[in-house]
Amino acid sequence: MMDKDEFEKLPILHLTPGNEPTSLYPMQEALVPYVDEISIVYWVIFWSVIIFLSSRFVIIPAVKNAIGSGQSPKDDNGDKEKA
Amino acid sequence: MNFYTRVGKKMSLEKIGSLYKKIFSIEELEKDIVVKWFFGYCIFTFAIVFKTWMMHPHTATNAYSRYGPICWPFFQGCEDFIFMTTLPDGYTQQYFYMAMMGVMALAIFFAVHGRWAFAHFCVLVLFMWKMYVTSIHFWFNANYDYYHTSFVFIFLFLPHKRFFWMLTLASFYFLSTATKIHETWILGTYFSALKTGLPIFPDTTIPVWTNLVVIMEMVFVWFLFSKNWIMQRGVFLFFCAFHLYSGILVGYHYPLIVFSALLILFGYFYKPQVPPVDWKSIPGWSFMLTLLCLQMISHMIPGDEKLTMEGNFYGLYMFEANYQCTVRVYDMDNGETLQRISSTNARNRCSPYWYMKRTQFLYCRNNFNTKQYGFSMEISINGGPFKRVVKEKDLCALEYKPLQKNDWIKTEDEAEPVARPLKNFYK
Numbered sequence: 001m002m003d004k005d006e007f008e009k010l011p012i013l014h015l016t017p018g019n020e021p022t023s024l025y026p027m028q029e030a031l032v033p034y035v036d037e038i039s040i041v042y043w044v045i046f047w048s049v050i051i052f053l054s055s056r057f058v059i060i061p062a063v064k065n066a067i068g069s070g071q072s073p074k075d076d077n078g079d080k081e082k083a
Numbered sequence: 084m085n086f087y088t089r090v091g092k093k094m095s096l097e098k099i100g101s102l103y104k105k106i107f108s109i110e111e112l113e114k115d116i117v118v119k120w121f122f123g124y125c126i127f128t129f130a131i132v133f134k135t136w137m138m139h140p141h142t143a144t145n146a147y148s149r150y151g152p153i154c155w156p157f158f159q160g161c162e163d164f165i166f167m168t169t170l171p172d173g174y175t176q177q178y179f180y181m182a183m184m185g186v187m188a189l190a191i192f193f194a195v196h197g198r199w200a201f202a203h204f205c206v207l208v209l210f211m212w213k214m215y216v217t218s219i220h221f222w223f224n225a226n227y228d229y230y231h232t233s234f235v236f237i238f239l240f241l242p243h244k245r246f247f248w249m250l251t252l253a254s255f256y257f258l259s260t261a262t263k264i265h266e267t268w269i270l271g272t273y274f275s276a277l278k279t280g281l282p283i284f285p286d287t288t289i290p291v292w293t294n295l296v297v298i299m300e301m302v303f304v305w306f307l308f309s310k311n312w313i314m315q316r317g318v319f320l321f322f323c324a325f326h327l328y329s330g331i332l333v334g335y336h337y338p339l340i341v342f343s344a345l346l347i348l349f350g351y352f353y354k355p356q357v358p359p360v361d362w363k364s365i366p367g368w369s370f371m372l373t374l375l376c377l378q379m380i381s382h383m384i385p386g387d388e389k390l391t392m393e394g395n396f397y398g399l400y401m402f403e404a405n406y407q408c409t410v411r412v413y414d415m416d417n418g419e420t421l422q423r424i425s426s427t428n429a430r431n432r433c434s435p436y437w438y439m440k441r442t443q444f445l446y447c448r449n450n451f452n453t454k455q456y457g458f459s460m461e462i463s464i465n466g467g468p469f470k471r472v473v474k475e476k477d478l479c480a481l482e483y484k485p486l487q488k489n490d491w492i493k494t495e496d497e498a499e500p501v502a503r504p505l506k507n508f509y510k
Contacts, residue, residue, distance in 0.1 A: 007467075010502050011501075012502065012505065014505060015409070016507050017505075022275070022503070022504055026287065027289070027291075028271065028275060028290055031290055035266050039265070042260070049301065058360060058368065062360040065360055
């Protein structure tokens, strides 16, 4: 983000006359230095969720299914029916 | 027609019918109450979408009397496919939309009589029409259009319809966070740059609520699938409240598309599901992977896509930034301003591509015109400085590459800050 002092030196473009200039609230000011770090944390969570869910519920069951039967899942169902 | 020909014809129609049922998994529609509701959802939401689109001049030849048709960046020759007229120029568009209303009525008729394959075919016709209209105008790319198109696609083409509808809805909440990992939501500057701020909650607490939404959509959304009743209902109620709250800003359209799906899938009819891993599930999982890849396109192109808008619209982009912008077209010989456009509507994505196309249509259509036009564009996102993202000497020479960096659009580091904005409006 742009430095606050530099930002305030810029001329105001009055596209919405009557409104006040944009500024940050104290909690936002406090968070500004950490935006990059928070972004990284969020991205780590984002990809971790994808990896965890896809492994736990799709890849591992699919592999187990394939290895367990040694044949396609369709054949597997067919075997169960025969049994 | 003799007896044998008649029997042969009946046999082949029966074969076509059973093949159709097999290809499109119509059995699920016949047996599962939620998939029947899914059918009702499709009809209900088509009515909502087409109501909004009917008499839209930009998908008709009327667009030529305005600022021209604006095609998708990856289908810039779409104008060759625009043939309809709408009022005040003609009626063609209305003929089609009313025919689609007839198809909706027919679909309901077939559903009531339990003829699910025919009802399904009617939805297929509606979907084809929607795809045609979507393809001829860049405007119909809203998030709710993305939701709706995906849901109807699942209903029509994928096996395990119920499960993949549930998963897609949850994934959309999740994927939308990829666009929220930005100061827009981490600081909540989208809302603090609005004159009216955030509804109900004090403006000073904005980051608390925006980050709560990110965490709920990224992590807790998956508890919608939980076997733990309290956890499942808790998250379900959170998202119900979220839609009712966000409707204060976005209005009825978005909740009608998304909230109704949430209620059907995770409300009364909710049953824990085991993710399918059979051969029939491969199209569904491929579809999920496609959604993820589409969401990631904008992150592959250098620069902040909230500012450059490059790669945007391939995935979800809800509330990605609060926009204000000015556009100027000027005569390169004497510097005289020929056109100035400004936008203070936070929702109006100030896309350089959009304004390039719009102004090129006005200034560059005449091949005999030897004049050179300058084109500049300043964009402010989230109440930050207006940055001169575009400053080009020859508007008519500009071209847009849909999946890569365009040299004439400057990134946040290259663009010069020129002014600061006042607070703006949501609409």
